[in-house]
Amino acid sequence: MKTPKLFGLHAKPGGWFGFFLASLPFLLLIIVYMIASDARLAINPNDKVLPSFSHMADAIVRMATKPDRRSGDLLLWSDTFASLRRLFIGVGAGALVGLMVGLNTAIFPGLRAMSRSFLTFLSIIPPLTLLPILFIAFGVGETAKVMLIFIGTVFVISRDLHLYVLQLPKEQITKALTLGASDLAVTYRIVLPQIMPRLIETTRLTLGGAWLFLIAAEMISATEGLGYRIGLVRRYLAMDVIIPYVLWITLLGFLLDWLLRLAVARLYPWYRTGKE
Amino acid sequence: MNGEQIRDGLRKSSLLHIEDVYKRYGSKTILDDIDLSVASGEFVTLVGPSGCGKSTLLRLVIGQEAPCGGSILMEGEPLGPPTPERGVVYQNYSLFPHLTSIENVTLSRRLALQPWQWHSRKKTILEEGMHYLEKVSMADHAQKFPAQLSGGQRQRVAIAQALIQKSRILCMDEPFSALDPGTRESLQMFLLELWEETKMTFFFVTHDLEEAVYLGTRLIALSQYYTDDRNPEAPRGAKIVVDRKFGPSDHAVSPSVKSTAEFASAVQEIRKQAFDPHYLQHVTSFDLSHPMSWVTHNAGEVAGEQPVQPGPGR
Numbered sequence: 001m002k003t004p005k006l007f008g009l010h011a012k013p014g015g016w017f018g019f020f021l022a023s024l025p026f027l028l029l030i031i032v033y034m035i036a037s038d039a040r041l042a043i044n045p046n047d048k049v050l051p052s053f054s055h056m057a058d059a060i061v062r063m064a065t066k067p068d069r070r071s072g073d074l075l076l077w078s079d080t081f082a083s084l085r086r087l088f089i090g091v092g093a094g095a096l097v098g099l100m101v102g103l104n105t106a107i108f109p110g111l112r113a114m115s116r117s118f119l120t121f122l123s124i125i126p127p128l129t130l131l132p133i134l135f136i137a138f139g140v141g142e143t144a145k146v147m148l149i150f151i152g153t154v155f156v157i158s159r160d161l162h163l164y165v166l167q168l169p170k171e172q173i174t175k176a177l178t179l180g181a182s183d184l185a186v187t188y189r190i191v192l193p194q195i196m197p198r199l200i201e202t203t204r205l206t207l208g209g210a211w212l213f214l215i216a217a218e219m220i221s222a223t224e225g226l227g228y229r230i231g232l233v234r235r236y237l238a239m240d241v242i243i244p245y246v247l248w249i250t251l252l253g254f255l256l257d258w259l260l261r262l263a264v265a266r267l268y269p270w271y272r273t274g275k276e
Numbered sequence: 277m278n279g280e281q282i283r284d285g286l287r288k289s290s291l292l293h294i295e296d297v298y299k300r301y302g303s304k305t306i307l308d309d310i311d312l313s314v315a316s317g318e319f320v321t322l323v324g325p326s327g328c329g330k331s332t333l334l335r336l337v338i339g340q341e342a343p344c345g346g347s348i349l350m351e352g353e354p355l356g357p358p359t360p361e362r363g364v365v366y367q368n369y370s371l372f373p374h375l376t377s378i379e380n381v382t383l384s385r386r387l388a389l390q391p392w393q394w395h396s397r398k399k400t401i402l403e404e405g406m407h408y409l410e411k412v413s414m415a416d417h418a419q420k421f422p423a424q425l426s427g428g429q430r431q432r433v434a435i436a437q438a439l440i441q442k443s444r445i446l447c448m449d450e451p452f453s454a455l456d457p458g459t460r461e462s463l464q465m466f467l468l469e470l471w472e473e474t475k476m477t478f479f480f481v482t483h484d485l486e487e488a489v490y491l492g493t494r495l496i497a498l499s500q501y502y503t504d505d506r507n508p509e510a511p512r513g514a515k516i517v518v519d520r521k522f523g524p525s526d527h528a529v530s531p532s533v534k535s536t537a538e539f540a541s542a543v544q545e546i547r548k549q550a551f552d553p554h555y556l557q558h559v560t561s562f563d564l565s566h567p568m569s570w571v572t573h574n575a576g577e578v579a580g581e582q583p584v585q586p587g588p589g590r
Contacts, residue, residue, distance in 0.1 A: 271374075
């Protein structure tokens with residue numbers, strides 16, 4: 001029997017054909033965009049809504065290589081640096097605090113009893129509704145934006161790790177105690193190393209939300225940053241900058257995701273082998 | 277000597293002494309007045325039909341759970357949460373997935389150190405760990421993670437991990453139950469040799485009656501299939517219905533004994549006494565012929581009056 005390449009349950013789309021299938025939706029999107037853009041530009045050569053690719057390339061090269069007239073910065077890079085810094089500090093603090101809270105509240109029943117309802121309550125508050133409060137409390141500087149990202153990620157991470165630790169077999173904890181581990185050794189020498197890969201994976205999944213909070217905060221109040229730039233040029237309908245910026249943010253997100261996946265595979269080789 | 281005196285003597289002299297132990301989950305009684313004394317050096321096997329509470333009893337012994345009533349003593353001292361004097365090997369989860377074989381085996385040694393002491397002691401500890409891995413024929417797999425090992429190899433490493441601890445009693449909960457018959461038999465032989473060599477006390481839970489008869493110098497059967505003077509419909513927890521001395525108690529036996537008529541009849545007899553739901557013995561007629569077995573079923577207990585009021589915890 002011949003194995004079908006595309007149709008049915010048993011299809012095996014491999015090799016070059018698989019690669020072609022993967023690129024197909026991207027190609028289609030680009031083609032549709034080009035047709036629509038050409039059609040609009042044919043009617044009005046100054047149309048700004050669907051700029052041509054060459055137009056967008058010019059704009060992004062200008063943003064990346066020509067110093068800004070006002071500040072003297074290369075805007076693409078200074079925006080990227082400012083945004084990534086906020087993202088890393090916010091998500092990093094969220095991961096660290098989330099790890100400690102999730103781990104300890106899962107291991108120690110006393111802490112669990114005390115924190116469970118409270119953490120659930122906090123985690124249900126939509127973080128964006130806190131933005132005005134954060135701006136009032138911390139001013140419009142860096143702190144408020146970083147805090148928003150922190151608040152937006154810390155509860156997801158701590159709850160996820162909490163549940164993950166609770167799912168570890170009880171036998172492991174008993175076993176560690178029979179090997180002479182103290183309460184703290186069980187927590188930090190037995191359980192902590194086991195949940196590190198899960199922490200990285202959870203952080204990876206919360207990055208999507210973190211970008212959302214970052215861009216939202218920057219659009220409302222900032223002087224630089226990827227979200228700020230998009231919000232700023234929107235006033236001039238500068239789609240030739242907005243679209244490349246969106247693609248750039250997507251690429252950054254993709255790279256971060258890939259790096260974290262690589263880190264899990266490299267640092268914790270036992271994590272995946274245990275699941276297959 | 278009356279029952280009281282025997283019991284008091286056993287309480288002090290036994291390595292492990294379990295007296296009037298009950299365990300309930302909600303309204304369901306699992307263990308219904310368990311009395312058991314284990315001497316140092318015994319290879320105790322615990323069998324029973326599924327759901328009879330064998331593993332529950334093992335968890336009580338290692339301290340993973342607390343009994344609802346009664347007492348568990350080690351050399352006269354009451355036992356609490358898990359400590360290094362009671363080692364354990366489970367069917368699964370004995371090994372930590374994030375540690376290699378050698379790291380798993382030396383874990384108890386490393387836990388005894390502060391992290392900064394590790395460097396100066398590393399060599400001795402790793403050598404000792406390798407020695408134990410050699411003992412279980414796993415030296416070639418020292419750098420592998422548990423997920424990379426077969427089921428039998430994992431159990432070998434788990435046994436080494438527990439042995440290095442030199443606990444007073446080594447509790448095993450169905451350690452070989454997930455293994456294929458060949459691996460299982462070779463591990464049974466291995467365990468007997470180990471027991472002969474170390475003279476350790478083993479407390480081995482299994483659902484496999486032949487395994488229990490083959491391995492143990494003493495066989496305990498737990499069962500919920502019995503009758504007493506309580507209302508016949510009353511929900512009963514499991515009691516010890518068989519407590520027998522087995523085999524030569526000082527050396528490992530070859531698996532060939534499994535084909536003898538004596539072995540087969542012992543298996544059959546215990547199967548009837550413990551595993552047959554229609555064969556209900558009265559509590560006063562259990563086969564408790566082991567020399568250290570004693571019965572605390574006085575008239576009140578037989579009638580179902582419980583001497584110990586169950587409460588939360590012990």
